[in-house]
Amino acid sequence: MAKGIATREENYSQWYNDIVIKADLAENSGVRGSMVIKPYGFAIWEKMKAQLDKMFKETGHENAYFPLLIPKSYFAKEASHVDGFAKECAVVTHYRLKTTEDGNIEVDQNAKLEEELIIRPTSETIIWSTYKKWIHSYRDLPILINQWANVMRWEMRTRLFLRTAEFLWQEGHTAHAKSSEAIAETNQMLEVYAEFAEKWMAMPVIKGSKSESERFAGALDTLSIEAMMQDGKALQAGTSHFLGQNFAKAFDVKYTSKEGKEEFVWASSWGVSTRLIGALIMAHSDDKGLVLPPKLAPIQVVIVPIFRSEEDLEKISEKINPIIEKLRSLGISVKFDNRDTYRPGHKFAEYELKGVPVRLAIGMRDLENGTIELARRDTFEKKTYEIEGIENVINNLMTEIQDNIFNKALKFREENTHKADSYEEFKDIIKNKSGFVYAHWDGTIETEEKIQEETKATIRNIPFDAPEEDGVCMVTGKPSKRRVLFAKSY
RNA sequence: CGGGGCGUAGCGCAGCCCGGUUAGCGCAUCUGCUUUGGGAGCAGAGGGUCGCAGGUUCGAAUCCUGCCGCCCCGACCA
Structure with a gap:
């Protein structure tokens, strides 16, 4: 064991924390849940960013930048979106401080904003209110934009890199004339993420769609890549959303088609964050410290x-x-x-x-x-x-080590992936072995919730490559066409 | 917001229950000498509003009251 690092065996989450601190990647700041990313940690992020940025540009995207602050009223426009994010938004209400008689600083109550501003938890609303101005004709489409930014989600419990209140990410926001184009874009970007995860991070992932209850607020379909960490838990490493016409309708974004008809625009959004650094650590590192794949090592x-x-x-x-x-x-x-x-x-x-x-x-x-x-x-x-x-x-x-790390992670995942045919078997695996479990599910939210309550495992995604296979839901006995991926997750 | 824990040197902690010299230990730091193929050794030195405010007392890190902050578990978490 290295000096001052807990072993994975004795305390996995302590081990993770120790690695982050001792490898000099990041530390906590004076603001709960907000971390300082130190030079070595940031260098890893820069390498990730450089490669992802290249891949985005190769698939036709451009970078732009939208504001940090979003008027509160924008959020009200898409109902399910506000439901999803309302509980974790930081709000700016004043624009001035003043010095009190006893020398302290306090908020100047006279400087209250007419309309409160939300610190973005994600940028769909500000971007779609902007796209309204940009899109008039089918000739204006598609719009393929990405932004590198920070966002803030007021999480109850935070962990360095894995879940911080403020985090760095990229968010792609695209607008298309046809539904099929937006779906193709959604799929394409998930492929980009999967390729990045596997070839650069040396981390095997499972591609699939999220169940209804795990979908992004405002999306018709959410695709994800899921990776297995060394404690057998799943980590969602990237998501790509097909937003349908929800945001176009909420922000009234229409274009005139070739045929002269007014149509709502179709949308996608997709993102990965500094959480990937957490994934990188938990996928490969050992009791002596960090293990980095050569392609991302500073x-x-x-x-x-x-x-x-x-x-x-x-x-x-x-x-x-x-x-x-x-x-x-x-x-x-x-x-x-x-x-x-x-x-x-x-x-x-x-x-x-x-x-x-x-x-x-x-x-x-x-x-x-x-x-x-x-x-x-x-x-x-x-x-x-x-x-x-x-x-x-x-x-x-360099190549050999990159491959070896990937293969090691893949082998670990295979060794910790199981099939369950009965609910009893499922509960036993989740409780005693952990890891991924493929099982039949009847497709209802109720069953999913019941499983989560009783086992803490959730459906990570419905894998694209799961073979068609007639079966029955392990809980209700209703028919099912394919197995879905269950695991405990971060 | 519920349950538990903690606040003493840069970091990690002991001391508190049972009040009493100059508040101690490890790591780190600095100086010197010796070292250098797996986290060096020895000798010396510096560094403290004991979280904050009040109270009890001849005397408070220690007892009492209030406040503040942090961590863990849960609730929560696209």
């Missing part, structure tokens, strides 16, 4: 020189600098940690904690032999290589 290779004197360090630097150059030219990020204020063992532990995929160590012994020691974070394997050509070994390792 530092991919760290080099630790082992030296006694400054002359030693100079000799090592001379040998290592060309290697650093070669690695960088291969697009690999390298840190040469030549601090003389910490000893090698300290550095080894530190970079393990921070999840750096590959560590090189080189000392006088190696200089004599023309070798270098290489350690993998994912397997802890340590091996000495000829220094000549080490850059190629590392370059190949």
